[in-house]
Amino acid sequence: MTGAMRAVWSSLTAGAGALGDLVLPRACAACESPDVSAGRLCASCNIRLLSLVALSYCPRCGTTVGPYLPVGDDGCPGCPATLPRFARVFRLGPYTNPLRGVIRDLKYHRRDTMRRRLGHMLGQLVAGGTDDGETAPQLVMPVAMHWRRRLVRGWDHARTLARAVARELHLPVGNELIRLRNTPQQAHLPRSRRIENVRGAFSVRKAKSLSGASILLVDDVTTTGATANEAARTLLQAGAARVTLAVVAKGEPPTAYAQHAAGT
Numbered sequence: 317m318t319g320a321m322r323a324v325w326s327s328l329t330a331g332a333g334a335l336g337d338l339v340l341p342r343a344c345a346a347c348e349s350p351d352v353s354a355g356r357l358c359a360s361c362n363i364r365l366l367s368l369v370a371l372s373y374c375p376r377c378g379t380t381v382g383p384y385l386p387v388g389d390d391g392c393p394g395c396p397a398t399l400p401r402f403a404r405v406f407r408l409g410p411y412t413n414p415l416r417g418v419i420r421d422l423k424y425h426r427r428d429t430m431r432r433r434l435g436h437m438l439g440q441l442v443a444g445g446t447d448d449g450e451t452a453p454q455l456v457m458p459v460a461m462h463w464r465r466r467l468v469r470g471w472d473h474a475r476t477l478a479r480a481v482a483r484e485l486h487l488p489v490g491n492e493l494i495r496l497r498n499t500p501q502q503a504h505l506p507r508s509r510r511i512e513n514v515r516g517a518f519s520v521r522k523a524k525s526l527s528g529a530s531i532l533l534v535d536d537v538t539t540t541g542a543t544a545n546e547a548a549r550t551l552l553q554a555g556a557a558r559v560t561l562a563v564v565a566k567g568e569p570p571t572a573y574a575q576h577a578a579g580t
Contacts, residue, residue, distance in 0.1 A: 412570065439482075456488070
């Protein structure tokens with residue numbers, strides 16, 4: 317697909333999402349309540365969203381941690397023995413409602429309102445957690461989707477989200493990262509197979525443009541971090557100096573966050 321064709325397709329899909337927001341009945345993306353107060357969420361889910369975003373989490377693996385557990389830049393007790401290639405994680409909250417409903421709304425229904433809101437929230441989170449030195453990103457990069465999956469779905473939600481984050485941070489969006497293999501979805505695989513599933517799945521074109529760059533890698537959800545880790549490994553091998561991950565949600569068991577969310 318040429319650059320011109322990609323631009324036309326992007327405009328068509330964005331237009332379809334915006335039209336859907338106008339003609340479809342407005343209901344909360346998380347609980348389907350008709351009482352939508354802000355964006356695509358009802359008042360109750362908006363409060364719940366803020367409580368999730370307020371949860372403390374590990375900056376290395378993204379896992380929710382208790383309010384009294386000290387966590388440093390080198391990780392938490394729950395981090396994997398081999399730390400991921402990305403330097404740190406920014407996340408809005410755990411993968412539970414209303415974030416789960418919001419992500420599904422973006423992914424499968426192309427809701428433009430939530431895309432803008434998620435991009436704003438993630439961008440603000442990243443801006444508040446980085447400085448003007450080596451940790452500040454210079455380029456935003458979505459976790460690449462294989463062209464076959466993009467053709468079937470008609471929508472690259474990670475790239476759409478990355479554009480919203482980049483707009484908030486006033487940064488360019490790169491397209492150097494590409495997906496070579498149309499791998500099975502990670503959510504359908506046991507944890508033991510996820511690393512092997514994405515091994516060698518990515519490549520880079522125009523690697524010279526990444527030399528020495530600090531890259532913000534954007535996706536909707538991370539669970540084991542295998543996909544983001546493989547993407548980060550590919551970018552670093554191509555010459556990037558640093559890769560930071562920004563996701564809407566972290567997939568983790570309810571025991572990791574339920575008691576803390578209840579107390580916020």
